[in-house]
Amino acid sequence: MTDTGTTTKTSLNKFEKFKAEKDGLAVKAEIEKFAALGWEAMDETDRDHRLKWVGVFFRPVTPGKFMMRLRMPNGILTSDQMRVLAEVLQRYGDDGSADITTRQNIQLRGIRIEDLPDIFNKFQNVGLTSVQSGMDNVRNITGDPVAGLDADELFDTRDLVQQIQDMLTNKGEGNPEFTNLPRKFNIAITGGRDNSVHAEINDLAFVPAFKEAGEQGSRGVGEEYLSQTSARKFGFNILVGGFFSAKRCDAAIPLNAWVAPEDVVAVCRAVLEVFRDNGSRANRLKSRLMWLIDEWGIDKLRAEVEQRLGKSFLPAAPKDEIDWEKRDHIGVYKQKQPGMNYVGFHIPVGRLYADDMFEIARLAEVYGSGEIRLTVEQNIIIPNISDGSLPTFLAEPLLQRFSINPGTLERSLVSCTGAQFCNFALIETKNRALATIQALEADLTFTQPVRIHWTGCPNSCGQPQVADIGLMGTKARKDGKAVEGVDIYMGGKVGKEAHLGTCAIKGIPCEDLQPVLQDILIKNFGAKLKQEALVEV
Incomplete structure (x- = not known):
């Protein structure tokens, strides 16, 4: 133990x-x-x-x-x-x-x-593993979905993410060093400018930041890396403590620390060791990393991590490089590799069946390099499609169902599993989410994208707090009876200056939800009834 x-x-x-x-x-x-x-x-x-x-x-x-x-x-x-x-x-x-x-x-x-x-x-x-993917373990490590493809990326996250996975899981065999954390733990690394991993909702996140060679000050993590040249160097500012739970939701906060890429794996290990050995094991509702930060303060957490590392951190760079609006990668995009493209297609609420998966595998082999990528918006990217193959690829029947140009609301729709399969969910989500969106798109026209996220319970697997409109399953009252309902969250922002939304309306019965959402979309997001739009034309 x-x-x-x-x-x-x-x-x-x-x-x-x-x-x-x-x-x-x-x-x-x-x-x-x-x-x-x-x-x-x-x-x-x-x-x-x-x-x-x-x-x-x-x-x-x-x-x-x-x-x-x-x-x-x-x-x-x-x-x-x-x-x-x-x-x-x-x-x-x-x-x-x-x-x-x-x-x-x-x-x-x-x-x-x-x-x-x-x-x-x-x-x-085939090199797949499911080890340490549940309970008090580090969950799947997220990175930029177009890492190595995007000409504008600052750092290719793929190798770092794999190194962390190998360290945590002993290359997929299981690693007892990290199988008994006080609670689950999320890690994200982004090397792009648009925060495609939602860094702010992770227990530990690395966001791109440049450090000038003259900034290093006292000796610390990355100082030797900085001293190699007088030019500014790429690295990461560190965020800690972000999480969603039924009791509390918090955005990650700065650790005031900057690290070079080669130190990221060691920092992950040190932070996890500190959390493992000091996090609360009495009350599971107060066992995530942010609760330890509350108890200690950020300065003590940083000092404890530095002690594990055996050296001090350099102060965080004054600004990070998250300065783009969030991209969803749906559509056709040029890669940094000449003559190559990646295509992102929309998987409605992320649900796939065996036939779909066989066909996706075939398309990746026939038109690409056999590689498939997933996004945190529950969609799929197939990279490495040549200019010459692109027209034939885009004519494939599968892209009629998994569109590269979905409707405005459907494009950004995210949903958790819901009551169909999850015993924690208070409402059914995936099928209801699709039906609701389809009805809204039939009645409205839109001038801007609107991100709507559904989650079946306060555990927030569907991440309603990061959405423009978030819907959290609850029990509502109607005609004196308990019915399936939602609390509505608004104001979440992703990309640059990301922040969490808050609950704006409570206890809307699901059967009454569509007109409420329609009103919100018209008043807050510039949507118009299609009949009114036709009159204007």
Whole structure:
């Protein structure tokens, strides 16, 4: 068991107690046994909790059918990997589906416990892993979805993200050093100018910033790197503490620290060690990194991390380089590689089925280099399509369903899993979100994009606080009865000067939501009724 600092055993919450009894990663060696036993005969703690350490999630709303969450650093996978995921889902017919998550990741649904040994073998053969993707672990590490493709990027994040993944997971085999954090932990690294990873909602984020050689001051992390030349050097300012939970939502704050790219992995390790050994293990509602910052103050956190590193940080650069509005990468774009293009297409609410995935794998191989990328908006990019192949690619039937030019509202629509598959959700989200957007687009014309995010409960997996309009599932009252409803958040901003929105309207019944949203879109976002727009013309 990892050292948990000064917390006494009597003050441990129930999750810490079962982790003390048996490390979550131990179930990795028991998959064959679980498959033979069947889900109903398993130890409940193994089934309901410890399986999450290998990315397998019991869902009470679909008993006997599990969810699997992969790790896909920087949101990148190959056509072979996509095809294997499709083969796994194909076995489960109508019960099998996949969701692209808001962390550039894929979750599979409909999985049966007896198939886990075969599934894990298939994953291993193509370099996929689901290890440490749930519970008190570092979740999928996000990076720029067009890293290495974008001529305007400041730094290609792909290799750094992979190095961090390898450090955390022992190259996918599992790493007990980091399998017992006080709570889950999110890391993001952006090397572009538009904050495509939503750095502000991560526990630890690295944002691009240049440092002048004369700024280094006392010796610290990156000082040798700066001294190599008199020119300014690229590195990252560090943000810490961002998170969403049912109890509290906070944007990340500056650590007042700048690091060179070669120090990023070591800084990740140091921050995680400090959190692991000092974060609260008594109250899970107060166990994320920001709660430790509240207790210590930012200066003490920085000092503790410096002690782990064995050297001091250089002060943060005066400004970061996030100076563009957020891009969604949907459409056709020139790459930095001459004659090559990447194409982003919209996956409505991120939902995929086996046939879709087989076809995406085929398109990536036939027209590109076999590479597929995911975005935090739950969409897909296929890169490395030549100018000559582009017209034929754009004529492919799949792009009729997964459009490169979707409607104004549909384009930016994001949704969590919802009550269809998630026992935490208070409302159904994905299907309702699509139906609502389609109805609004049928009635309105728009002069600007509007980002609408749905989440089924206060855990905020759909990130309503970063949206122009965020919808959070709740129970509302109508005619004296409890019905499915939403709280409406407004004012979230992404890209430069990102900040979180706040709750503006509470308890709107879902059946009454469309006219409320229509009114908000007209009054706040310049939308017009189509009949009025025709009259003006």
